[in-house]
Structure formats: structure tokens, C-alpha cells
Amino acid sequence: MSKSENIVISVKNLSKSYGELDVLKKIDMDIYEGQVVTIIGPSGSGKSTFLRCLNYLETLTDGEISIFGNTLVGPKESKQAAKDNEKVAKEIRKNVGMVFQQFNLWPHKTVLENVIEGPVQIKKVKKEEAIKKAEELLEKVGMKEKAGALPTQLSGGQQQRVAIARALAMEPKAILFDEPTSALDPEFVNEVLNVMKELAKEGMTMIVVTHEMGFAAEVSDRVCFMDGGYVLEDGTPDEVFKNPKTDRAKQFFSKILNV
Amino acid sequence: MGTVEVIFQYMPLLLKGLRYTILVSIEAIIIALCIGMLLTVVRMGGNSLPSRIVKTIANVYISFVRGTPVLVQIYIIYQALAVIGPNLSSFTSGVIALSLNSGGFMAEIMRGGITAIPKGQIEAGYAIGMSKRQIWTRIILPQVFRVVMPQLTSEFINVIKVSPMLSVVAVVELTRTAQRLVNSTYITIPFYITIAIIYFIVCALLEELVKWQKRRMLAK
């Protein structure tokens, strides 16, 4: 199941609640270097929340998350402890990129400016250098011609490819994808999946929340099925798709296969 | 002498009044922008007890400004200033009254502009490791002004249109000048129409100026 013995992301006993609503319930998950993990499950099962806890876009209610040696701890009641988590989050975000369902490009910046923003402002890379690197990345995702365009002038698929380039520009060791193709018209889904496949081939550690079962089956090393805040299935695509252990997963698969 | 000649004869006086209208408005707009920004920053502050207290004060202030007549506000400020700083000129008091009023409206406009920025853009900033400060300077503020410029322009124009009310506290701006001329010449409607045209031209010019500035910004 693992490409390497190196655990790079380790989630222990992670819980997340919004007030009375328990969204994640004591999740444990170790992810190895270079692994491509897809997370599937019905709407509201906590998939996005799980990803967002990993880079601290959400605080943790309980448990621990270690990513490349930086550890977030919950719960955080004291001010100092929350500050510590903020600091750790900064380190984690240097190593972990994120790609969103809605792309979230900055509309007042051109494609190129979106991509160099992180390297120049956060990593303090020289602008010329950042531009050179950005052009390579845009070439890689097939968007070099559009370097000077504004995000609003692009299709969804194009915007998402730029968003991936923007994440890559920070030279992350892992990337989180939250339904990267769900907001796209069907004809644009593949161009984005292809870029992701390419990354997977290059050995990027990836956690991908998706409804694209084909991608999950073909590209991922590991599939996790979430429901009601639990990870109910966790195994290779074959194990999970062909022999799901839980009724919930069976139901879910029969439903989506019937669509 | 015909009416038109009389009006032209007094044009220099009217233009002097106009000068005060413009001065009072420009100063009020600039100060109001600062007040608006200050209030906005305060209202976006954190959840600590001190921040919550100033936030509440800011909110009460803005509700008061938006929920009471300008004229009443002008009377209150004018009287209050007469106690605090008896040496202030009526011009200065007028500027202060207008800025305090318009600042509240501008704060509301600016907050609207900030909340109009999709949360996802801000999260994308955090996700690449931006600090709060960078989120503000790199993502929010550059967009806010673009978003709120049309509404802010209306508010600028509003300041000009409210400025005649300062005549009640003896600022001799355009409308007050016209009133005096009406009293001495007994020519009424022509004078009022004349200043209406002058106000209209000033507001139209301001609008064009903002549009031109916006085009220049976009071209960059």
C-alpha cells in the first residue's frame, strides 16, 4: 500500500466539532511519502473538514496532526497554545499546498501574478527567478499562453490548472485537493485530472477528495471512504471498491453506480 | 437690468460661495475616508474584550450617524464644538460635522466591499502561507477600492449635496450666498436654478473624475 516507509502525515485521534455538531470523530490516518490517497464519501461526511484541518484552515477540537515533523495539537484553550498552532500551521503550509473546488484564484492578479505571489511574497524569491519558474509550471499545466490573462477570462478547467500551478510554485511536498473537478463542466474535467495524474506519477504526496471514481481507482494507491465523521473503509482501490467491508460503503457505491 | 444680468453681476460672489462648498466638501471627504477606514479596521478586529468594546462603540456610532437627520447632527456637533473649542471657525466646525457624518456611511460601504470578497480567496492566501497582514495588503485592500468605488463616489457627491445644510451654522457656502443674494435682490427662482446648475456641474465633474481615475487604474 505504501510507496515508501516514510510516514509524512500522521493524524491521531482527530476530532472536530462545530458546536454540538461532531463532524470528525477520532480519525487516525498515516500517510506515506509519495502516496496518493483519495477520500470519497457522501456529502456532509466531513471530507472537506478533514482536509482543512490538515493545513489548519480549521482548528482541531481534539487529537493531533503531524505533517513533515510539524505537529498541530488540539484542543487549544489557552491563547499561547493557539498561537503555537498558528506558528506550526505556517510551517505546514510551506510544505503543503491546497487546491480548492472553486479554484479561488485572485481575480485582480493575472495568471502569472497568481503563480508568483507565493514565491515572491512568502518565500522571498527574486521576482525574475519566480517568473521563470512560474512560466515552467504554467507550461507544465498547459497554461503558458494565458500567463497575462486575468482569471475571469479563463474557463473553469483553465483556472483550476492555474490554481495547481500556484500550489506547485511553493514547491510543496504534498498537495491537498478538495473536489478539484466538481465545479467544472464535464468537458473540462479531464484536463485537470491529467495534470493531477502527472503529479502522481512524479511522486507527489497527494490527498484528493473527489467524486471521480475512475480517478480514484486508476491513480490512487489508497482509497478512504468517509461517512458521518468516520473513516469506514481504508485500503487499496481494489479492496475498497471490490470488497467494501461496511454496508454504508456498499450502499454508497451502488448509489453512485446507478446514477 | 434684466435678471440674467443681475445673476452675472453677482457671479463672482456665487463662485466665492462655490469655493467654500468645494473646500468644505473636499476636506470633509478626505477626513471621512480616514474615519471610515479607521472604523472599518476597528470593526474587523478580533474577539478580545477591548476589541469588542471598541467594536460596539463603532457600531453604535455608525447606527447613530445613519439613523438620525444630518441637520440634527450638524446642530449637535456645532454646539458641542462650541463648548470644547470655542475658537473653532464655523468653517472648521462644518468640516468636522460633515466628516463625522460621512465617515459613518463610508465605513458601512467599505465593510460591504470587504465582505463581498469571497472567503475562498482569503483561504487560498492562508493556504500558501500568507500572514493576516499580507491577506489584507495583497488580497483584500487592492480589491476593496475597486469594488466600492461606485458607492464611494455617490457618497462623495452626497457630501457636496449635504453641504448646504452647513448654512444653518453660518458657513457661507454656495447656497447661503445665494440666499443672501435672494434677500437683497428679490430675485428668487433664477438664483436657485443657477446654483442648482452649478451643483449639478460640480457633481458631474466629480463623477467623471472618478471614472477617469478608475480607467487609469485599470489600464495599469
Ligand SMILES: Nc1ncnc2c1ncn2[C@@H]1O[C@H](COP(=O)(O)OP(=O)(O)OP(=O)(O)O)[C@@H](O)[C@H]1O
Ligand atoms: N464552518 C462550519 N460551521 C458549522 N458547520 C459546518 C462548517 N463547515 C462544515 N460544517 C458541517 O460539517 C459537516 C461536514 O462538512 P464537510 O464540508 O466537511 O462535508 P463534505 O464531506 O466535504 O461534503 P461535500 O461532499 O458536500 O463537500 C456538514 O454537516 C457541514 O454542514
Ligand SMILES: [Mg+2]
Ligand atoms: Mg466538501
